Amino acid sequence: MSESVLVALRGVSFAYDEGPPVFTGLDFEVREGRALALLGRNGSGKTTLMRLLSGGLRPGSGELSVSGRVVRHDRKGLTALRTTVQLVVQDPDDQLFAASVGQDVSFGPLNLGLSDTEVRARVAEALAALDITALADRPTHLLSYGQRKRTAIAGAVAMRPRVLILDEPTAGLDPDGQERLLATLDGLRANGTTVVMATHDVDLALRWADDAALLTPSGVHTGPVAGTLSRRDLLTAAGLRLPWGVAAGLFLRAHGVGADTDVGPRTPEELAALAAAPEYRDRRPG
Numbered sequence: 001m002s003e004s005v006l007v008a009l010r011g012v013s014f015a016y017d018e019g020p021p022v023f024t025g026l027d028f029e030v031r032e033g034r035a036l037a038l039l040g041r042n043g044s045g046k047t048t049l050m051r052l053l054s055g056g057l058r059p060g061s062g063e064l065s066v067s068g069r070v071v072r073h074d075r076k077g078l079t080a081l082r083t084t085v086q087l088v089v090q091d092p093d094d095q096l097f098a099a100s101v102g103q104d105v106s107f108g109p110l111n112l113g114l115s116d117t118e119v120r121a122r123v124a125e126a127l128a129a130l131d132i133t134a135l136a137d138r139p140t141h142l143l144s145y146g147q148r149k150r151t152a153i154a155g156a157v158a159m160r161p162r163v164l165i166l167d168e169p170t171a172g173l174d175p176d177g178q179e180r181l182l183a184t185l186d187g188l189r190a191n192g193t194t195v196v197m198a199t200h201d202v203d204l205a206l207r208w209a210d211d212a213a214l215l216t217p218s219g220v221h222t223g224p225v226a227g228t229l230s231r232r233d234l235l236t237a238a239g240l241r242l243p244w245g246v247a248a249g250l251f252l253r254a255h256g257v258g259a260d261t262d263v264g265p266r267t268p269e270e271l272a273a274l275a276a277a278p279e280y281r282d283r284r285p286g
Contacts, residue, residue: 003031005068006163006194007053007085012062014048022048026062028213028220030163030196035189037205037225038198040215041239046198049215050165053196054087083112086156090167092148101143101151102127102136108159126158129191130184146177150184157188164188165196170204182208202229202243207266214238245270 007030015021022045030036030053038046051057052064055071055078064071064081071081089095098104105126109119127133130150135143143151149169156164169185170178185195185208199205205212206229213222216237221228228234230246245266252265265271 003033005029006032006066008065009052009059010063010065012052012059012064014052014057014060023052026220028053028222030194031211032162032194033189034194034210035185035208036194036196036222037209037212038196038215039200039202039205039212039238039240044215044238046215047167049220050087050167050196050198053163054085054165055081056087079112082108082161083159084161085163085165086159086161087165088153088156088167088169090169090171092145092152095152095155096140096148099139100136101132101138101140101154104140104151105154105158108155112159122158122160126154129157129188130154131180146173146181149173149177149181153184157193161193163194163196165198167198168200169197170199170201178204200240202235202240203245205229206243206245214240 009026009028012026012028013021013024014026026049028049038049040046048057052059055064055073058073066081066084071077096104098107102123106119106123109122114122123136124133127136130153132147132150132154135147135151138147140148140151149172153164153166153169166185170181173181185197189195197205197209206225209225211222212225212228213220214228214231214234214237216234218237221231221234226246229243232242235242248265248271265273
C-alpha cells in the first residue's frame with residue numbers, strides 16, 4: 001500500500017489563550033496506510049495534536065495540509081477537510097446527540113447535502129462496518145457504553161474519511177469489547193482507511209500500530225513502533241513504561257530465543273505459541 005503523506009502539519013505553533021505554547025515549530029505527518037499510535041503523559045498535547053490535524057483548532061502559525069494542499073480554516077475549507085479527516089473523541093456522550101443510532105450516524109452525510117439515497121447507503125455501510133446494524137432504531141440513551149462508542153465511530157465512518165482519528169477508543173471497554181473494536185479497525189484499514197489512535201496503552205500500541213509518535217517535553221518523536229517503543233529514554237520522557245512485548249523479547253533474546261525478530265512476542269498468545277515451538281522446547285532443561 002502507498003505510504004504517501006495524507007495529512008501534515010508544517011512549522012505549526014499553538015497555545016491556548018494566555019497559556020504557554022503547546023507546540024512550537026511542529027512538523028508532523030500522517031502517512032497513508034500506516035496505523036499510527038499517539039502516546040504521551042496527560043497534558044503532553046495529544047488532544048491538541050488531534051484537533052489540529054482534524055481542523056478543530058487553528059494553528060497560531062504554520063499550516064495544515066491534506067495531500068499537499070494547504071487547508072484554509074474557513075467554512076469551505078473545513079467542510080472539505082472533514083470529508084477527508086474525522087476525529088472521534090474519547091467520551092461518546094460528547095459526540096452523540098440524536099434520538100436514535102441511525103439518526104445520529106446520518107447527521108454528517110446529511111450536512112454534506114447528499115441525496116437521501118446516498119445518505120441511506122452511507123449509514124447502512126457504517127452501521128455494518130461497526131457491527132451495529134441491528135441497533136439502527138435503538139434510542140441512543142438506551143445503548144451500552146461499548147455500543148455508544150461504536151455509534152460515535154460509525155458517525156465518523158459514514159463520512160467516508162481517508163483518515164480516522166480516535167481518542168482512547170478502547171478506554172472503558174472490557175477485553176471482549178476491545179477485541180471486537182480492534183477487529184473493526186482492522187476491517188476499516190483493509191478497506192483503505194488510515195487510522196490514528198491516541199492511547200496510554202503501550203502494549204496495545206505495540207500490538208496494533210505500524211508507527212508510534214511519542215509526545216515528550218523535547219518534541220514529538222515518530223518512527224516504526226517496535227524501535228520507537230524500545231527507546232527507554234523516550235519512554236521515560238513520555239511518562240510511559242516499557243511494553244510487555246519488548247521486555248519479553250529482551251529476555252528471550254538474552255536466552256538465545258527469537259534473536260531474528262525486531263521486538264519479540266506482541267501478545268500472550270504469541271508468547272505461548274513460541275513456548276510450544278519445537279526449537280524452544282528443545283532448549284528446556286531435562
